[in-house]
Amino acid sequence: MYPVRLFPLRLEMRYDLGAMVLELESQQTQIQRILRSKAFRTSEVQRNLLAYLAERSLSGNADSLKEYTVGLDVFAKPSTYDPRQESTVRMHVGRLRQKLAEYYRFEGMDDPIVVDLPKGGFKVTFEPRPPDRVAEIIHVEAPPRTWRSYTWQLATLGAALVIAIAVAAYFAAQLWKVEKTAPAAAANWTPELQQLWSSMLESNRPLMICLSTPSSGSGVTGIGTANGAFVLGQFLGERKKNVQLTPSDQLSVPEIAMGNVVFLGTSAPANRHIRTIPTMEEQLVLDPTGVRNLTPHAGEPAFLADRLPNDPQDSAETNALISHFPGLNGNGEILYFSGNQIPAIVGAVQAFTDPNFARTLVAKLKMPNGQLPRYYQVVLKVRSMDDMPIDWSYVLHREISVANPGVQAQAK
Numbered sequence: 073m074y075p076v077r078l079f080p081l082r083l084e085m086r087y088d089l090g091a092m093v094l095e096l097e098s099q100q101t102q103i104q105r106i107l108r109s110k111a112f113r114t115s116e117v118q119r120n121l122l123a124y125l126a127e128r129s130l131s132g133n134a135d136s137l138k139e140y141t142v143g144l145d146v147f148a149k150p151s152t153y154d155p156r157q158e159s160t161v162r163m164h165v166g167r168l169r170q171k172l173a174e175y176y177r178f179e180g181m182d183d184p185i186v187v188d189l190p191k192g193g194f195k196v197t198f199e200p201r202p203p204d205r206v207a208e209i210i211h212v213e214a215p216p217r218t219w220r221s222y223t224w225q226l227a228t229l230g231a232a233l234v235i236a237i238a239v240a241a242y243f244a245a246q247l248w249k250v251e252k253t254a255p256a257a258a259a260n261w262t263p264e265l266q267q268l269w270s271s272m273l274e275s276n277r278p279l280m281i282c283l284s285t286p287s288s289g290s291g292v293t294g295i296g297t298a299n300g301a302f303v304l305g306q307f308l309g310e311r312k313k314n315v316q317l318t319p320s321d322q323l324s325v326p327e328i329a330m331g332n333v334v335f336l337g338t339s340a341p342a343n344r345h346i347r348t349i350p351t352m353e354e355q356l357v358l359d360p361t362g363v364r365n366l367t368p369h370a371g372e373p374a375f376l377a378d379r380l381p382n383d384p385q386d387s388a389e390t391n392a393l394i395s396h397f398p399g400l401n402g403n404g405e406i407l408y409f410s411g412n413q414i415p416a417i418v419g420a421v422q423a424f425t426d427p428n429f430a431r432t433l434v435a436k437l438k439m440p441n442g443q444l445p446r447y448y449q450v451v452l453k454v455r456s457m458d459d460m461p462i463d464w465s466y467v468l469h470r471e472i473s474v475a476n477p478g479v480q481a482q483a484k
Contacts, residue, residue: 099130099198102185111175115458118171121146121164125189126196134195142194163387165189166462174460177302261311264430267444269311271396271405277331278314281305282323284337300336300409300421307425325400332405336417355470356393356449358410363391363451365468372468376451378412387457388413392420392464394450397472411454419454419461429464436466447472 103126106112112119124146128134139161143149147160155161169189176186186199272279281301301317308315318327320337327333338358357364362377379389395408409420423429437444451467 096130098185100126102183102187102198105183106172106175106180106187109175109179111171111179115171117147117164118168118458121168122172122196125168125194126187128194129196134193137194163457163462165194167457167460170460170462177306260427262427262430264434265425265427267434268424268430272332272334272407273308273312275332275404277404278316279308279312280323280327280331280333281315281317282320282333282335282337283317284320284335299414300418303418303421303425304334304336328406329400329403331399332407333399334407334409336409336421338410338412353473354395354449355472356395356451356468358393358412360412362412363393365451367470369468376453376467378416380413387455387462388415390416390419390454390456391467392416392423392452392454394420394424394452395472396449397447413456414459415456415461416452416454419456419464420452422461423452423454423464432466437469439471445471 103123107119107123112122121142124142125134125137128137139155140153142165143153143155143158143161144151147164149158149160169191172187172189176183180186184201186201188197188199189195190197281304283298283301305315316331320335323333355365355367357366359375362375365372365374365376368374376391378391381388390411390413392409392411395406395410397406397408398404399406409417409424411417411420423433433450434444437448437450439445448469448471450469452464453467454464455462
């Protein structure tokens with residue numbers, strides 16, 4: 073009896089060991105694929121950090137990693153390094169999470185293994201895509217591309233590129249129509265997000281995603297606003313069927329009058345149609361170096377300055393201005409994500425679509441009667457590294473008064 077029981081046990085152990093070796097090799101191959109990607113090509117620091125954390129995770133030693141150890145091993149900090157006084161490791165780990173997300177939104181969207189770095193530790197995780205999803209990626213034809221699509225599940229935007237000096241800018245974008253709804257999208261839809269987005273999504277009006285046209289001297293480019301538009305595309309999913317995309321210099325007055333507009337960019341002359349709508353009294357105004365507070369309350373600054381670092385390894389702090397106001401003659405809605413730098417705009421979009429931050433924002437915006445203001449402006453502080461937002465925080469907000477009483481009546 074004994075030999076009969078031993079043989080299958082040895083066979084099973086041999087099979088498990090072989091499977092483990094194959095799994096480890098595929099995980100190591102995935103890390104190498106990411107390290108060679110365009111997303112990581114320009115950042116040696118992020119490559120070194122990912123390679124180090126992946127190696128420790130695959131060897132089973134990541135659970136014992138401390139911020140101090142990472143600082144010494146990856147960033148060559150001296151033995152006197154105190155993580156409580158210096159946030160280098162935390163900032164770069166947060167940046168690495170953003171880099172991985174960026175990679176899987178574009179280059180790695182078809183990869184069989186998803187690498188992640190969950191918050192709260194330094195352990196890298198490896199999750200295989202479901203087999204049916206991998207088969208779908210391999211065998212199903214890509215959905216047709218179109219500028220304006222009636223079903224927008226996951227949008228992939230290619231933003232165009234070169235600004236001809238003193239001439240004009242060219243911007244191109246494309247949306248991919250996807251047939252199935254991502255299950256996570258419904259799970260992440262919360263009552264607070266519903267409050268923030270209901271006026272945009274519950275209307276029968278088409279929703280226009282308007283991207284800032286690059287302008288000379290601006291810190292914001294078409295590619296920067298396209299990143300924010302991509303986040304919006306993932307967030308909106310199938311909650312809004314009639315979604316359209318347009319560069320700001322092609323947005324017409326009839327389109328504004330007939331639709332709701334989400335604008336991403338700066339208050340540039342190319343967006344004159346939006347900026348000339350005389351329906352609101354702004355209390356917060358975007359300035360070339362920050363946000364100007366025209367009606368400071370007690371203890372509030374009159375100017376919120378952007379802070380750009382001198383050291384490339386340091387983080388930047390830029391201000392984002394989110395404005396929600398009525399459209400042309402009080403018809404429709406306009407939601408404005410503006411900032412002087414790319415991270416401010418992308419960070420504002422991410423904040424406004426994040427379930428956790430939505431709870432904070434709704435709590436701040438609520439009036440004594442428990443309702444949100446019909447129209448408002450919000451300033452967020454966005455911390456970033458390498459033009460990628462790391463985190464964001466609420467600064468202040470104002471309720472907007474509608475200047476034209478007739479417009480106010482229509483808006484209601």
